[in-house]
Amino acid sequence: MRRTLSLFNTLTRRVDLVVPVQDGQISLYTCGPTVYNYAHIGNLRTFLFQDLLKRTFHAAGYEVKHCMNITDVEDKIIRDSQGGLPGDASNAERHGAMTALTDRFTAIFLEDLDTLRIQRADFLPKATTYVPQMIGLIQVLEAKGLAYVREGSVYYRIAGLPQYGCLAHLDREGMQVGASVDADEYERDSVTDFVLWKATKPGEPWWDSPWGPGRPGWHIECSAMGLELLGERVDIHSGGVDLIFPHHENEIAQSEGCLGHQWVNHWVHGEFLMVEGQKMAKSLGNFFTLRGLIEKGVDPIALRYTIQSNHYRKVLNFSFEGIRAAENSLKRIRAFRARMEGEGQAGGGPWKQASDPAARLEQARVAFWAAMADDLNTPEALAAIFTLISDLNAQDDHAALAREERDAVLAFLDETDAIFSAWPHEAGSLDAEVEALIAARKAAKVAKNWAAADQVRDQLKALGIVLEDRKDGTTGWRKG
RNA sequence: GGCGCCGUAGCCAAGUGGUAAGGCCCGGGACUGCAAAUCCCGUAUGCAUCGGUUCGACUCCGAUCGGCGCCUCCA
Numbered sequence: 001m002r003r004t005l006s007l008f009n010t011l012t013r014r015v016d017l018v019v020p021v022q023d024g025q026i027s028l029y030t031c032g033p034t035v036y037n038y039a040h041i042g043n044l045r046t047f048l049f050q051d052l053l054k055r056t057f058h059a060a061g062y063e064v065k066h067c068m069n070i071t072d073v074e075d076k077i078i079r080d081s082q083g084g085l086p087g088d089a090s091n092a093e094r095h096g097a098m099t100a101l102t103d104r105f106t107a108i109f110l111e112d113l114d115t116l117r118i119q120r121a122d123f124l125p126k127a128t129t130y131v132p133q134m135i136g137l138i139q140v141l142e143a144k145g146l147a148y149v150r151e152g153s154v155y156y157r158i159a160g161l162p163q164y165g166c167l168a169h170l171d172r173e174g175m176q177v178g179a180s181v182d183a184d185e186y187e188r189d190s191v192t193d194f195v196l197w198k199a200t201k202p203g204e205p206w207w208d209s210p211w212g213p214g215r216p217g218w219h220i221e222c223s224a225m226g227l228e229l230l231g232e233r234v235d236i237h238s239g240g241v242d243l244i245f246p247h248h249e250n251e252i253a254q255s256e257g258c259l260g261h262q263w264v265n266h267w268v269h270g271e272f273l274m275v276e277g278q279k280m281a282k283s284l285g286n287f288f289t290l291r292g293l294i295e296k297g298v299d300p301i302a303l304r305y306t307i308q309s310n311h312y313r314k315v316l317n318f319s320f321e322g323i324r325a326a327e328n329s330l331k332r333i334r335a336f337r338a339r340m341e342g343e344g345q346a347g348g349g350p351w352k353q354a355s356d357p358a359a360r361l362e363q364a365r366v367a368f369w370a371a372m373a374d375d376l377n378t379p380e381a382l383a384a385i386f387t388l389i390s391d392l393n394a395q396d397d398h399a400a401l402a403r404e405e406r407d408a409v410l411a412f413l414d415e416t417d418a419i420f421s422a423w424p425h426e427a428g429s430l431d432a433e434v435e436a437l438i439a440a441r442k443a444a445k446v447a448k449n450w451a452a453a454d455q456v457r458d459q460l461k462a463l464g465i466v467l468e469d470r471k472d473g474t475t476g477w478r479k480g
Numbered sequence: 481g482g483c484g485c486c487g488u489a490g491c492c493a494a495g496u497g498g499u500a501a502g503g504c505c506c507g508g509g510a511c512u513g514c515a516a517a518u519c520c521c522g523u524a525u526g527c528a529u530c531g532g533u534u535c536g537a538c539u540c541c542g543a544u545c546g547g548c549g550c551c552u553c554c555a
Contacts, residue, residue, distance in 0.1 A: 013484095031555080034554090039555085040555085042555055043555045044555085045555070046555040047555080049555090075553075076553080168483085168550075168551080169483060169484080170482080170483070170551060171483090191552085192552075218553095239555065240554080240555030241549075241550080241555080242550075242553095242554055242555060243554085243555070245550065245551065245552075246552045247552090249552095250552085269555095270555070271549090271555095272548090272549075272555075273555085274548085277547095279548095306492090309503080310492080310493075311493085311494085313485090314485090314486080314493090315486075315548070315549085317492085319491085319492090321491060321504085321505095322491080322492060322504090324504075324505095325491075325503065325504040325505080326492095326503090326504085327504095328503080328505090329502095329503050329504065331517095332504095332517095335516095335517060335518090336517095336518095338517095339517080339518085351519065351520075352520080377494075377495095379492090379493055379494050379495095379501090379502070379503090380494050380495080380502080382494095382502070383493090383494070383501050383502035383503080384501095384502085385502090386501095386503065387501080387502070390502095390519090393517090393518055393519070394518080394519060394520090396518085397518060397519055448513075450513060453513085453514090454513095454514075454515085457515075457516090461516095466517080467515090467517095468515095468516055468517050468518095469512065469515085469516080469517090470517095471511080476517090478517090480516090
C-alpha cells in the first residue's frame with residue numbers, strides 16, 4: 001500500500017501533492033554541509049527535517065533515492081586550511097591541506113548524523129570529485145550564451161533566463177544590490193550575475209579548466225552532482241530557507257539553463273532555529289553543537305524529538321525547558337510500549353468509556369497518516385499517538401488487551417518509529433540480573449523489610465531500570 | 481524600498497468560517513508499604529489589539545502594536 005503525500009512547494013507557495021516522476025520512487029536531493037567546522041544545531045535541524053521527510057516517504061511505501069552532497073571546496077574551507085602553508089607551496093600541497101581539513105570534519109559530521117539516527121543518504125558525493133562534470137556544465141551554459149568569461153572567471157548571465165527569480169519570488173527591479181560585498185570585486189556585466197568558475201588567486205588550490213586555473217563556484221556544485229546522480233528530472237530538492245536565494249535560485253538557473261526544461265518539481269525548505277528566543281551566535285554564548293549539548297547532559301534523541309515534534313516550516317525556539325518536556329513525552333510513549341510488550345493486568349479505577357482496541361487503533365493510524373500527508377504535520381500526528389495511548393492505557397487498566405491486540409498496537413508503534421526513531425523496542429540483555437534483584441526485593445517485601453526493598457529499587461534505578469509493581473503481586477521493569 | 485512569515489493557557493503547540501487537539505508543568509482524587517506507571521477530575525468564556533464582513537470568526541478583510549526572515553557569507 002502506498003500513501004499519497006503533500007508538501008508545501010516553495011515554487012508554487014502552496015501545499016501540493018507530490019507526484020513522482022517514476023511511479024513509487026522519489027528522487028531527493030538535499031544540500032549537505034560545508035565541512036570546515038562542527039555542525040551546529042541549526043544545521044542539524046535542517047538535516048533532521050530532511051530525515052523526517054525521507055523516512056515519511058519510505059514509510060508511506062516509496063523507494064527513496066537520496067543524494068546529499070558534501071561541499072569540500074569553498075571560501076571558508078580555503079581560509080581555514082591554507083594558513084600553515086608557505087607562500088610557495090605547490091598546488092598538490094594546497095589540495096592536501098584542504099582535504100585534511102574536510103576529511104576530518106566530514107567524519108565528524110557523519111558521526112553526528114549517526115548520533116541523531118539520521119539515515120545516511122544513498123549518495124554522498126564530494127564536490128571535489130565532480131569538478132569535470134561542473135566544467136562540462138559550464139561549457140554547455142557558455143555554448144548556449146548563458147555564461148561569459150571575464151579575466152579567467154566565468155559568470156552566469158541572468159538576463160538570459162526569463163524565469164530567474166521564480167523560486168525566491170524576486171524581481172530584478174525590486175532587488176537591493178548595494179549591500180553586496182563582492183559587488184566590485186569581479187568584472188561582471190551585471191551585479192546580479194553570479195560566478196560559475198572562479199579564477200584562482202595566490203595561495204589557493206586550483207584545478208585546470210578551459211578558462212585557466214581556478215575552482216568551481218558554490219552553486220554549480222549542486223547542479224552538477226544533482227544532474228549526474230539523480231538525473232534531469234528530480235522530485236524533491238530541499239534545504240534551509242536561507243538557501244532559497246541565491247543558492248537554489250541559481251541552481252535552477254544553471255540546471256534549467258542547461259536542460260531547457262524544468263529540473264525539480266518540488267522545492268521544500270526548513271525554517272530556522274533560534275536559541276532561548278535569540279539568534280544563535282557565538283557572541284551571545286548560545287551557539288550549540290551536538291557535542292556541546294551532549295556534554296551538558298542532553299539526550300540526542302530528545303533533541304531529535306524536540307525538533308521533529310515541531311512543524312518544519314515554523315521557526316523553532318530551542319530551550320533546555322523544551323528538551324525536558326521532550327524527555328518526559330518520550331518517557332510516556334516508551335512506558336506505553338513496554339506495557340504493550342508485557343501482559344495486561346486489569347482492575348484499575350474509574351474510566352471514561354470502553355472502546356474496541358482494534359477500531360481505536362485504526363482510527364489513530366488514519367489520523368496519524370492524514371496529518372503526515374498534510375505537509376508533515378508532526379504535532380498533529382503525534383497528538384494522534386498520544387490520544388491513542390491515553391485511551392488504550394485506560395482500556396488496558398480495565399479489560400486487559402489480548403496478545404494479538406497488543407501486537408497490533410506494537411506494529412503501529414513500529415510503523416511510527418520508522419519515522420521518528422525515538423521509541424524503538426529495547427532488547428533486555430540485563431534480564432537475568434534484574435530478575436534476581438527483583439526476587440530479592442520481593443523476599444524483603446514479604447518480610448516487610450521496606451528499607452531493604454527500597455534499596456534494591458534504588459540500586460536498579462542507578463542502573464537505569466525502573467520497577468513497576470503490578471496488582472497481581474508481580475513486578476515489571478523497564479529502562480527509564 | 482521590495483517580497484514574506486509569526487503572535488493560541490505557566491511553557492511548547494495543532495486547528496484556520498460552526499463554536500479551542502496534543503505534550504510538558506501544576507492542583508485534587510484513586511491505586512501502592514512508600515514509590516513508579518496508570519486512571520479519574522480540574523486547569524484559555526477565549527486565540528496580540530481595535531474595527532469590519534457574516535446567522536456565526538481564533539479562522540475572512542482592514543488598521544494598529546509586537547517579534548522575525550530574505551533581497552548574492554549562512555541550515
